[in-house]
Amino acid sequence: MTSPDTERFIADVLSRIGARGVTTAHDDLAPWLSDWRGRYHGAACALLSPASTEDVVAIVEESRRHRVALVPQGGNTSMVGGATPDQDGRAAILSLRRLNRIRDLSADAGTAIAEAGVILSDLHDAAAGIGCRFPLTLGARGSATIGGLISTNAGGTQVLRFGTMRALVAGVEAVLPDGQVYRGLAPLKKDNRGYSIDQLLIGAEGTLGVVTAATLRLVPAIVDRGVAWVGLESPHAALALLRRLERATDRIESFEIIPGDSLALVLDHIPGTRAPLAGRHAWHVLIEAVVTDTSGEAPARLLERLLADALGDGVGDDAVVAASEAQAEAMWRIRDSLSEAERAAGPAVQHDISVPVASMPDFMIDGVAAMERAWPGTHATAFGHLGDGNVHFHVRAPAGVDRDAWYATDAHRITAMVHDLVVAAGGSISAEHGIGQMKRDELARLGDPARLAALRAIKSAFDPLGLFNPGKLVPLAPSADAP
Incomplete structure (x- = not known):
């Protein structure tokens, strides 16, 4: 949907970033106008695909000049409608998928500089090539992008040991709503120059700036891992088991809890899956322990020993440790398929x-x-x-x-x-x-007033024209004449 204003905007952007970066055909736009769950559907005047930070600057400058809103989008895997435009069709989708270079990769520094459009699984592969890893993974790793993960402060299954993206980002490059480039890629351990712009941008869902690249923390590659599945009677027993393991070792990286009925859904709807344990259990946990060198006890043996002691003390009903990588992957496939199985149900x-x-x-x-x-x-x-x-x-x-x-x-x-x-x-x-847009009204209803006031003030200071991902994250201030 275009108007004379958006047509001029599109023409000016086209002249600055080239035809490959501008898409207006309806059929080409259609896949990017709905969220991953199919719950939100919007319209857009164009899909803009910059190939460099300079292209993003050009788009933001034209957005500001023509007052056209921008909806940043990475892999379009948002679970809350955070990358879907509204339905009036006047906004443009700003796709970061062409910014897909890994600019630098250093095992010595333990860092990677990845552009916003780098797919998570590609970063995993690149890090593995230098004997490192980026310790964040999730089910959408084959399509989720680094920019989207930063903008939503993604978590995943390794938060227990390494934290969310806030802990894994050492620096950020972003284009701000006024067209300036914030160049914060230097991985400084100490920096007391006031407010952390990096941390404001992480989790901001594209409402304060467009992340174009980030310096990310790498850790040594896994040399070996052990994966176990445990059946228990309750979440209380699961937490007791977790605390017991944490006291015994620092190698536990993931600890996922799954109810028996969710496991049953996976077995019913996901072909090729099977229950790791015989019999029925009310609750299950999936545990992963890892090592990054060959010294010391193998992680599978560690889990066998610790779980045998725990079951002997009544903390858990039954357990199995994967005997091969294929068995380990089969256990993780169950965990990664929970949402897919529920959708099928x-x-x-x-x-x-x-x-x-x-x-x-x-x-x-x-x-x-x-x-x-x-x-x-x-x-x-x-x-x-x-x-x-x-x-x-x-x-x-x-x-x-x-x-x-x-x-x-x-x-x-x-x-x-x-x-x-x-x-x-x-x-x-x-x-x-x-x-995103899914929870914005609920945040307004339930949010602490001081937090809401701060969110609105920060948004207004960064983006006074309201052109960056409008309608997402930040609740509108109450109307002055509201009852």
């Missing part, structure tokens, strides 16, 4: 939330029970990263409901109740997926 509302780690076991049990009591016929499940308090809390619709009608009515009220429970537990309504 029917409509559901999915919540990425966090609570204090000590509160997570009670929340996983009591929250599920509360939702199913309040919404008869629904089926709630909770799984996630136990060591960092991140719960993926999903509520599936009753059998036979009209999908669209349910999403338009009950789903919103269910989400509000989930978020009320989260706030009551001292948690956050967004753990690792961001706010």
